[in-house]
Amino acid sequence: MKTMTVQGVELILSQPTQMALDWVGEPEVKRQLEAAWLILSNDDVPMSPRVIGKPGIGKTTLAYAVARSYSDNVYLLQCTVDTRPEDLLITPVIGEDQRIRYHASPLVSAMLTGGVCILDEGNRMGEKSWASLAPLLDMRRYVESLVAGIKIPAHPDFRLAVTMNDDASTFDVPDYIQSRLQPQIALGFPDAEAELEILKVNVPEAPDEVLKLVNAFLQRSHEENKPYTTRDGVNISRYAVKLLHFEQHGVQDAVEQALQQTLGTAAHGFFVEEVMAPPEVVLKPLEVLLLGSPHEIEFIAEADLLEADLDEDLDEDLDALELNAEELALLEDDDDELDEV
Secondary structure, three states: OOEEEEOOEEEEOOOOOOOOOOOOOOHHHHHHHHHHOOOOOOOOOOOOOEEEEOOOOOHHHHHHHHHHHHOOOEEEEEOOOOOOHHHHOEEEEEOOOOOEEEEEOHHHHHHHHOOEEEEEOHHHOOHHHHHOOHHHHOOOOEEEEOOOOEEEEOOOOOEEEEEEEOOOOOOOOOHHHHOOOOOEEEOOOOOHHHHHHHHHHHOOOOOHHHHHHHHHHHHHHHHOOOOOOHHHHHHHHHHHHHHHHOOOOOHHHHHHHHHHHHHOHHHHHHHHHHHHOOOOOOOOHHHHHHHOOHHHHHHHHHHHHHHHHHHHHHHHHHHHHHHHHHHHHHHHHHHHHHHHO
16 A cells, blocks of 8 residues: 655555557558657646547546557546545545545546556536646646645646546536647447457457457448447457357357347347348439339349240241241152152
8 A cells, every 4th residue: 555745745656558459440540549648848747638429439448558669657537417526536444543634536546656647438427527727737736625625736748638428428528628628539339350450359259250240230220320339349259259169159149149148139239230131223213214113124134034935936936937837848858759769
């Protein structure tokens, strides 16, 4: 248990977060985050970016992977609607000797050690909690704890990032905080190749057939603006592999069952209709104008086949007639020879 003393008050530090996470997605967003945290001179300070995107597409993974390249002390703080200012800063607790002791939050621990703090899902917090961080997010770079009665300056190497979900279950971040959380780094859905690689990294024991089916489902859902994410794909793949372990399912059946039990009936129906169904013939407007509708084209095709069959039958009949004519000519020649005799 590490401690530090600030203005005569002993603070018990939080433990850094240890995770085996690597960024596999788009390298451009990684470069943007690295640029935001870059320190160019002694007078420069790192920026405090916000990473925005749909839930489950890798915002925290991106921030953590980049943070580990800057420091071994990376702290994650999960924000909720119930997060209070003291939860972000310092919390008083009663020790074994019945004395009050002060626990530094992951954010304050990162400030004191020169580490990196990631506020995960920051836009789930209310304005009162954000207000306590306002001086930290500008050039002042400190926070004040009313509970402990101290002002805590940030280490020069301290860095902060905030991940924010782009959904309806969040609060509007106050404008004076938004202006401090810059730049904005938008993270979108990965393309097919990158998403398949993400699945392989997260579920290395999965057969290629499973990953390709799940990847096809995810890509089709992105095209149709469905709410299914890469995290969902990882969970589907993991469960499908476990089902296959009992050797009672084929690959497709395992994926379908995993998908239905993970995302529900609607997602399963979407998979069956959009991924496993045979592709429809899509005609361009000019083709429809020249050839007609698909039903008309099908009727024409059937008519052509019928006409071809009739032509073939007619050819056979003509061949038969020609053969009969030749036989008749031979018979007539035989009759003439008999008459001469």
